[in-house]
Amino acid sequence: MGENGSGKTTLAALVAGLYLPTSGRISYNGVEIRDADRESVFGKVALLAQNVQAWPMTVKANVHIGDGSKNLVQADVEAAAERADIRTVVEELPNGWDSIAMKGFERGVKLSGGQWQRVGIARALYRGRELNIVDEPTAALDPRAEIEMFESLHELTDDGVTSVLLITHRxxxxxxxxxIHVLNKGRLIESGTHSELMAIKDGHYRGLYELQASQYTTTTTTRTTKVPTQSR
Structure with missing residues (x-):
């Protein structure tokens, strides 16, 4: 986590193998990324960016494109959509899974920003990789949907195999x-669990956490209006 401009998205691209480091090293199971076969690196990672790419294809194909190298299996698409909590929405569209996910086409539909976020997660789940890099996934969601999304992401790790690298300022x-790794101006400045970081007096994470928490603390001020008495 970190403020805007702290380097979160750049770090995600490095971990995903999209960028190569100019200094330092990134390794997978002891193999440095510069020496690794790039296809093998890409084959282990699913990247869900903040802005989900909307392709003018069927909704079904928009999920399947998460791994276009394998044959499209409808049951697998639906299972990924179920876990991303978007299956019911898709099945209620006029043409269901065969709806074109863009207005202006025959059978075209317009999905909301929040719905596209869930299609993006279904796409990553369908890809089924060991490491899921998720960059600000709740930007277009309302508070209730945001909580549900974070719970869904946490559940991905329940199998003991899948890992989630979540990038967020929430x-x-x-x-x-x-x-938790805390970035500031491109540098790692703190690491630890929530409890460990909150125990650091004047810590960067603790300061940001308390600042955000204060936004949800409301103080109600009761005003007393003095009504003048009338003389008789």
Whole structure:
């Protein structure tokens, strides 16, 4: 986590193998990324960016494109959509899974920003990789949907195989993370669990967390209006 411009998205691109580091090293199971076969790196990672790419294809194909190298299996598409909590929405569209996910086409539909976020998660789930890099996934969601989304992302790790690298500035999502890395101006300045970081007096994470928490603390001020008495 970190403020805007702290380097979160750049770091995600490095971990995904989209960028190569100019210094330092990134390794997968002891193999440095510069020496690794790039296809093998890409084959282990699913990247869900903040802005989900909407392709002028069927909704079904928009999920399947998460891994276009394998044959499209409708049951697998639906299972991924179920886990991303978008299956019911799609099945209620006029043409269901065969609806074109863009207005202006025959059978075309317009999905909301929040619905596209869920299609993006279904796309990543359908890809089924060991590491899921998720960059600000709740930007277009309302508060209730945001909470449900974070719970869904946390459940991805229940199998003990899948890992989630979550990039966010929404600190409500960080409290349950196994480890939190705090970035500032392109540098790693703090690491630890939520409890460990909150225990650091004048810590960067603690300061940001308390600042966000204060936005949800409302103080009600009761005004007393003095009514003048009338003389008789």
């Amino acid at each position: 600190l409500a999502a960080t409290a349950t993370a196994d480890v």
